[in-house]
Amino acid sequence: MNTPSHVILNLALLGRQSRSQMNSPIIWGALLPDLAMFGFYAWAKLVARMDEATIWQEVYYQPFWQTVFDVGNSIPLALLAMGIAFWLGQRYPQWRSGGHVIIFLAASVILHCLADLPLHVDDGHRHFWPLSNFRFESPVSYWDPDHHGAVVALVELSLVLIASWPVWKLLRSRWLKALLIGSIGLMGVAYVGFYLR
Ligand SMILES: [Zn+2]
Numbered sequence: 412m413n414t415p416s417h418v419i420l421n422l423a424l425l426g427r428q429s430r431s432q433m434n435s436p437i438i439w440g441a442l443l444p445d446l447a448m449f450g451f452y453a454w455a456k457l458v459a460r461m462d463e464a465t466i467w468q469e470v471y472y473q474p475f476w477q478t479v480f481d482v483g484n485s486i487p488l489a490l491l492a493m494g495i496a497f498w499l500g501q502r503y504p505q506w507r508s509g510g511h512v513i514i515f516l517a518a519s520v521i522l523h524c525l526a527d528l529p530l531h532v533d534d535g536h537r538h539f540w541p542l543s544n545f546r547f548e549s550p551v552s553y554w555d556p557d558h559h560g561a562v563v564a565l566v567e568l569s570l571v572l573i574a575s576w577p578v579w580k581l582l583r584s585r586w587l588k589a590l591l592i593g594s595i596g597l598m599g600v601a602y603v604g605f606y607l608r
Pocket of ligand 1: 412444445523527
């Protein structure tokens with residue numbers, strides 16, 4: 412899925428008004444699996460000055476970069492972080508609130524991975540790294556029109572629109588609310604531009 416969708420849907424599923432202090436870990440957990448990719452793109456574009464085709468058809472698939480992307484998309488690593496945070500919180504009460512932050516961050520990472528798993532054809536990640544190199548090749552893509560991308564993108568946009576009201580009520584900061592409206596607007600424009608032209 413697209414990064415803003417992950418943030419909005421994860422907030423809707425994991426966030427509660429009674430624990431709005433967990434909004435930040437949920438937001439960062441939803442962003443984390445895609446952060447390496449943004450770093451990679453910024454480096455390839457601005458530092459190495461590659462063209463789009465080289466970036467996405469060659470360098471993106473190099474084993475080194477694939478491993479970098481897989482670290483942030485690993486369900487076992489997120490579960491491990493969750494387990495350690497839970498254990499520390501049980502054992503040392505003073506670390507309990509910090510542990511909760513890690514648990515929500517990791518839960519959001521896992522939710523991101525579970526949402527991506529069925530929606531990538533040949534650009535998916537090794538979600539079970541380092542335990543397994545298995546890479547699920549889905550018949551359905553979140554973007555590629557040759558693999559039902561137009562339908563999936565419409566479903567994704569609809570879910571985001573449905574989630575936007577509970578998320579709006581959840582957000583405390585004016586900046587985040589503005590970002591929410593901006594992202595939904597951009598996604599709508601991107602959908603129309605990409606699929607309805
Ligand atoms: Zn992702």
